Amino acid sequence: MTAGIQNIVDVNPFLHWLQDTTIATAIRENDILFPWIETVHVTAIVLVVGSISIVDLRLLGLASCDRPTQQLMREILPLTWGAFAVAAGAGALLFSSKAVDYAHNFFFQGKMILLLLAATNMAVFHVVTGRDVTRWSDLRQPPMSAKIAGSISLILWITVVAFGRWIGFTSH
């Protein structure tokens, strides 16, 4: 798959340039920079996955059912987005330090695809089911489309964590 894409657009020169920048080089060669950025990345991911699970379990009608769904989402999703921004920023820095290696890593590629799918799932939910959320917000059991969105979200994010962990075991 990677070879096929490279026949269209060769990103390798860009990747090499990226990891040769001063910042990327510093992160790669410094003993404590990478670990600390990675710690921030992991902490942020922990908050993203934890907070989105609260929302997903509510969409599934499994937890916090006494709380209106819309109110729960309004309270929790800002935390999710904030944590995601931090995770993405730290992730970009980590990626830059070994851009060539990570870009060709199966689990890194998979993780990016999974994130794209999670974003798509979220967008579809907001456009389709979320449009009339006030109608079903108080229901302990949200409509089936909401439950499906919640399940997909949970499965995707759990897999994101798994793929992310496997990057650490398969990068060089």
Added chain:
Amino acid sequence: MSGGNDAAKTSLVTNPVPNRVKRPKMNPLINHWLSQFCAWLDQTTMSQIIQIKSWIIPTVQTVHILAIAVVATSALMVDLRVIGVIGRDQSPARIGRRFLPFVWWSLLVLLLTGAIMIIGEPARALKNGVFQLKIGLILVAIILTATLQASLTKKATFGEPPERARGAPFAIAIASIVLWAGIICAGRWIAYT
């Protein structure tokens, strides 16, 4: 040497890490007993299986991370309510009842997955100062969480004015947040020391 390569850091014997942070010296008697215990653990069948099957540690670590997400976010929800930042339409006790069970159950999962990781690589965990620090922090966090839960059960208004004015609920909640952040950092740094 670059960071993030856990394959190399799994076995410090075959892949010594030259730039490791220096460990403080341990009491020689404890050190001796610990070394013997680690050596014994290392040769048990279970330990050998975990070491040989390369998928076990990554899988267990993934479950461990997911459980951390549950415990940290659940504790954060309760702490933020006690501080008074979120969910002010529900009493702190109510938020506690919603989230504290998740804290205890995920701590159990963390204990089990942690035990598997220790059995798989005894010395890497048990003889690591950062790991020992992490366990200490976890014990304090457990005591703090239990105290918070008891206070919320005894007094449904714990964390609300005038309770909050006395400062204790606020202090406990802040301490809890700081502790869990520290535990997560220590957990990641085990791999680098």
